[in-house]
Amino acid sequence: MENLSAKYGKTLNLDKLTSYCPGCGHGVVTRLVAEAIEELGIMERTIAIVGIGCGGFSHHYMDIDAIEATHGRAPSFALGYKLAMPENIVFTYAGDGDTCAIGLGDLLHAANKGMPITTIMVNNTVFGMTGGQMSPTTLVGQVTATTAKGRDTALQGYPLLVPEMMRSMEGVKFLARESVATPKAIRKAKRSIRKAFECQVRGLGYSFVEVVVPCPTGLKMRVRDSYARCANEMTDYFKPQVFRDETEQVDVA
Amino acid sequence: MLHKCTISGSGGQGSALMAKMICLGAIKEGLKVVMTQTYGIEQRGGDSTAYVIVSDQPIGSPIVENDADIAVALSSSTYANCFEGVVPGGSLFTNSSMVEAPRDARGFRQVLLPVSDMAVELGTVRCANMVMLGAVLAGTGLLRLEVAEEVVRESLGAKKPQLVELNVNALRAGFAAMEKEGN
Amino acid sequence: MIQETLFLKNTETFAESLARCGVKYHFAYPITPATDVMKRMAVILPRYGGQMMQMESELAVSSALAGAACTGKLVATSSSGPGLTLMHEAIGFMCAAYLPCIVVDSMRVGPGDGDILGAQSDYFVVTRGGAHGDYRTVVLAPSSGQEIADLVPHGIRLAYRYRIPVVFVIDGVSAQTTESTTLPAYNDYSAEFDTSGWAFTGTKDHAKRALITGSYSHQDGYEMNERLRAKYEVIRDKEQMWEQDGVEDAELVVAAFGIHGRMCRDLVSRMRADGKKVGFIRPITLWPFPDRAFEALGSCVQNILVVEMNLGQMVDDVRLAVNGRIPVHFLGKTGGDLPMYTLADMIAEADRLLGE
Structure with a gap:
């Protein structure tokens, strides 16, 4: 039998059965993060600071130290950690609810401070763990447990475009939105996640990647349909793109 | 040894600095000091009051509660409060250049010194607080004059060396005037 | 340094x-x-x-x-x-x-x-x-x-x-x-x-x-x-910590923390100088609360006066510590020009409780 570690590296913990639902986009993103850490050779000095929600499980599948932070505060935890231990690599990993509902203030100030930390925001347009409630990124008209008639812009506003809010921040050195809707999209997402970590390894500044993913359970959809939605409605609104890439600059670290 | 001091004046008269000088001098002498600043209704207009407690023992209550044995009124607006806050047997040092109609002290000593006028003669009214400090030292033995001079040199020496001589002279003038007053 | x-x-x-x-x-x-x-x-x-x-x-x-x-x-x-x-x-x-x-x-x-x-x-x-x-x-x-x-x-x-x-x-x-x-x-x-x-x-x-x-x-x-x-x-x-003085034969114990606790030293020395049997307990650890200081109080203690710069918070812990054994009284205020009772106020209240 093929040695899985030889193929996937040591970071990804393949002995664990994941608690992600079948078809969940987190599984793909978790693997991409683990691969980036593996490829950069930083596993032994990388710390995951995960949020509350399904993203909080992600660290179980990586052989790295991890801190399960309070809800929405992972970016502030990361700032404190990085200040005290700048030689380590710190990233936050959480969903759209943790990152941009309760945690938006912490997130934007962390980004604006520009310290070299990395944020992975997994956007599935819904609160998954608590059972499919509206999040700030829920699409207009999207039916959720708390928007029975669909998101109403008069009451709930429009889906939040998070990386767009960071475009004017000088301290943000790598900024991208990707998706896992297709194999091609996954390859692009892999590249951006790796660059986000590289940005920190080289001490350039803050890096952020939003990854648009399906949540078949939260959306009450078949897996195949949820990926189609991800490739169409979701990415029509949340357009995948690299907003800024300063990883070509001279190293600071 | 325990002294409770109330030192008050109007904005710019340097009552807080005077209080701080006493504290720094007392620390040089190995004494304990506590200083609290104006709180409450006394804080009106530009008036400011500093309360200083000096002791050779650890200090209990840090609050001077109308029980000062050394009180200084540099301005007329702070005079009444100062006057009310002196314990029997204490001393009130009144700037007679500013307080035109001082009251009769009963049960405590009142020293009337025109420290603002004396300061003008020395070069600037701004050193009235140091003239008063010299007088307080001579009148109460709170600190030795040399210690106060040392504090002036150390506090002003680095940043404003040109003011050292003026302030030392002011201290000495106040000290001498108080001694002449018949300590 | x-x-x-x-x-x-x-x-x-x-x-x-x-x-x-x-x-x-x-x-x-x-x-x-x-x-x-x-x-x-x-x-x-x-x-x-x-x-x-x-x-x-x-x-x-x-x-x-x-x-x-x-x-x-x-x-x-x-x-x-x-x-x-x-x-x-x-x-x-x-x-x-x-x-x-x-x-x-x-x-x-x-x-x-x-x-x-x-x-x-x-x-x-x-x-x-x-x-x-x-x-x-x-x-x-x-x-x-x-x-x-x-x-x-x-x-x-x-x-x-x-x-x-x-x-x-x-x-x-x-x-x-x-x-x-x-x-x-x-x-x-x-x-x-x-x-x-x-x-x-x-x-x-x-x-x-x-x-x-x-x-x-x-x-x-x-x-x-x-x-x-x-x-x-x-x-x-x-880890209970407290300072106390004069409690051994006290009829009245004043309990206070922080600034009021510090003022108690003056209170006790002044009132003792007048022959009044007053002691004080100043909790240094608020948690764990120094229950032991209060449990050890003798039968001579007739009243406890708690003084705080609030509307009565630590007084609850004192009451729990004495568990009904000794009457517990409270003196406290918060806000105002001087946001606390003075030493003179504390002594007056202590005198009142001593029946003077």
Whole structure:
């Protein structure tokens, strides 16, 4: 039998059965993060600071130290950690609810401070763990447990475009939105996640990647349909793109 | 040894600095000091009051509660409060250049010194607080004059060396005037 | 830094003492009357190879504090009531997570936005806990600048020995008082403790570690709380601290912490000089509350007077400690031009209770 570690590296913990639902986009993103850490050779000095929600499980599948932070505060935890231990690599990993509902203030100030930390925001347009409630990124008209008639812009506003809010921040050195809707999209997402970590390894500044993913359970959809939605409605609104890439600059670290 | 001091004046008269000088001098002498600043209704207009407690023992209550044995009124607006806050047997040092109609002290000593006028003669009214400090030292033995001079040199020496001589002279003038007053 | 006597505001004494005793990272958000702590930290911490980081809310402050505490390094924060309220999310978290840190609270008048004047109104929130769940933090209440300098090393040791947040409380009047204080020479007290068994420093140092305060099973949650219970029982047993004087034959015992406790020394010496049998107990640890000081009071004690700069908070703990054995009375106020009762007021109330 093929040695899985030889193929996937040591970071990804393949002995664990994941608690992600079948078809969940987190599984793909978790693997991409683990691969980036593996490829950069930083596993032994990388710390995951995960949020509350399904993203909080992600660290179980990586052989790295991890801190399960309070809800929405992972970016502030990361700032404190990085200040005290700048030689380590710190990233936050959480969903759209943790990152941009309760945690938006912490997130934007962390980004604006520009310290070299990395944020992975997994956007599935819904609160998954608590059972499919509206999040700030829920699409207009999207039916959720708390928007029975669909998101109403008069009451709930429009889906939040998070990386767009960071475009004017000088301290943000790598900024991208990707998706896992297709194999091609996954390859692009892999590249951006790796660059986000590289940005920190080289001490350039803050890096952020939003990854648009399906949540078949939260959306009450078949897996195949949820990926189609991800490739169409979701990415029509949340357009995948690299907003800024300063990883070509001279190293600071 | 325990002294409770109330030192008050109007904005710019340097009552807080005077209080701080006493504290720094007392620390040089190995004494304990506590200083609290104006709180409450006394804080009106530009008036400011500093309360200083000096002791050779650890200090209990840090609050001077109308029980000062050394009180200084540099301005007329702070005079009444100062006057009310002196314990029997204490001393009130009144700037007679500013307080035109001082009251009769009963049960405590009142020293009337025109420290603002004396300061003008020395070069600037701004050193009235140091003239008063010299007088307080001579009148109460709170600190030795040399210690106060040392504090002036150390506090002003680095940043404003040109003011050292003026302030030392002011201290000495106040000290001498108080001694002449018949300590 | 060498041992030296300086003339400092007590907020500055906190900063100096913490930096000289090993704090490397300080997180804070401006708030009167605590701001002087962070201001001085910003200046002095770089001299010790550390850093003060200003955050954009107290929620972020306490979260960054928790993140930094995960490294095992000595970290601190400073705030006042409204800021402390926001910090409780992470304070409760750090209790569950066994993370050491130092929190300084310069108490001001509340509730709501309150007033910047000093108070002792945060007694409940620090001893009962402002966050959810069953947790405790050690609470130390120094009453003077010198006691701040003397207690900081002890507080740091408690934080690391028990891996628990240690909260220093001081009323805002004392916080803004300037005093002569002998500061210690530099010594990192946290270095006495080996953090390699728990700090989250990366898998280069150990097998994967995960800081998890959530329960993955109901049994997890039960066990976490039982571990906390056992720890708190040890702290209750070993770490009660108080100062007392004149209680052996006292008819009246005055109990107060912080500034009122300090004033009790004058109260007792003055009233004793008049032949009145008065003693005082000044709790230094507010949690664990020094029950033992009150349990040991003899039958000569006819009344206890509790004095606070609030509407009656510590008085509840005194009542629990004496458990109905001795009548407990209360004198306290908060707000107003002078936001506290004076020594003269305290003596008058003591005289009234003595029947004079």
